[in-house]
Amino acid sequence: MPELPEVETVCKGLSEKILKKKLKELKILNPYLRTKIPVKIESLFLGRHVKKIIRRGKNGLIFFNCNYVIIFHLGMTGKFKIFLKKPFFEKHDHLFMKFGKSCYLLFNDIRKFGSIDIMRVPIDIICFRGLGHEPKVINSFANDICTKIRNSRRNIKNILLDQSIIAGIGNIYASEILFRSGISPIAKGNNISKKRLERMIIEVENVLDLAIEKGGSTIKNYSNTEGSLGYFQNNLLVYDREGLSCLICKNLIIKIKQSGRSSYYCRKCQR
DNA sequence: AGCGGAACCTGTCGGC
DNA sequence: TGCCGACAGGTTCCGC
Numbered sequence: 001m002p003e004l005p006e007v008e009t010v011c012k013g014l015s016e017k018i019l020k021k022k023l024k025e026l027k028i029l030n031p032y033l034r035t036k037i038p039v040k041i042e043s044l045f046l047g048r049h050v051k052k053i054i055r056r057g058k059n060g061l062i063f064f065n066c067n068y069v070i071i072f073h074l075g076m077t078g079k080f081k082i083f084l085k086k087p088f089f090e091k092h093d094h095l096f097m098k099f100g101k102s103c104y105l106l107f108n109d110i111r112k113f114g115s116i117d118i119m120r121v122p123i124d125i126i127c128f129r130g131l132g133h134e135p136k137v138i139n140s141f142a143n144d145i146c147t148k149i150r151n152s153r154r155n156i157k158n159i160l161l162d163q164s165i166i167a168g169i170g171n172i173y174a175s176e177i178l179f180r181s182g183i184s185p186i187a188k189g190n191n192i193s194k195k196r197l198e199r200m201i202i203e204v205e206n207v208l209d210l211a212i213e214k215g216g217s218t219i220k221n222y223s224n225t226e227g228s229l230g231y232f233q234n235n236l237l238v239y240d241r242e243g244l245s246c247l248i249c250k251n252l253i254i255k256i257k258q259s260g261r262s263s264y265y266c267r268k269c270q271r
Numbered sequence: 272a273g274c275g276g277a278a279c280c281t282g283t284c285g286g287c
Numbered sequence: 288t289g290c291c292g293a294c295a296g297g298t299t300c301c302g303c
Contacts, residue, residue, distance in 0.1 A: 075297055111280045113297055170296055259275060
């Protein structure tokens with residue numbers, strides 16, 4: 001469940017559990033993710049304390065009191081499972097960690113599209129991995145973003161998914177943002193007025209903020225549900241609603257493929 | 272240079 | 288029941 005709001009929620013959840021705690025044990029169960037988990041991870045972090053945990057785009061960064069940071073990406077199916085006593089390992093568990101006296105973490109990833117990596121500090125968080133602006137601050141960069149979009153002949157859906165322009169939007173929220181903005185996913189960037197893009201930028205903030213809020217409310221179940229989060233489904237206006245009626249005009253929601261990925265929209269409300 | 276499509280990997284679901 | 292293809296919330300690489 002890994003778009004920006006989910007990663008934000010995971011970072012908050014991890015902070016509650018492991019902030020200031022010492023890493024007591026670490027075991028790589030299966031290093032093969034999108035990138036290989038570095039063997040050095042054990043020697044670099046064992047015995048170190050967690051200083052802070054932040055999110056940048058869809059990446060989570062765990063800072064320790066040493067010169068390295070652990071960077072995780074959830075890919076499509078990555079999750080952290082938290083336990084208060086030592087868990088049994090399961091299929092697709094990749095990394096095991098113990099913090100403090102009794103906090104156990106397992107990174108589990110069925111499809112192996114996630115990653116656990118390390119990086120030396122200091123990190124240039126602005127230019128981190130070529131990511132674009134954080135949605136929280138895009139209002140300050142609205143001109144810059146509008147110009148980029150209006151110079152592009154790509155469709156707006158793909159532009160929203162481009163992490164180097166705005167960081168953190170994924171396939172679900174791209175559809176939701178466009179629905180709320182009244183913009184068709186097949187509209188070309190260079191054909192959308194500045195005014196409409198400014199409205200869209202506000203909706204980016206709205207949708208992600210709301211999703212973080214909802215994610216925050218379910219994170220309470222995080223340790224109980226062992227990471228099986230399923231929040232925000234109830235708040236989706238178009239995603240996965242093919243054939244159902246538009247909540248505004250009652251027209252049928254349609255599903256199309258763009259660059260191999262599903263987009264959902266209302267032909268009448270979105271132009 | 273910038274774009275769309277394929278590839279990466281595993282599980283699930285619907286159709287036949 | 289069983290097999291097969293399509294699909295899933297992401298990113299990167301490879302041609303055109």
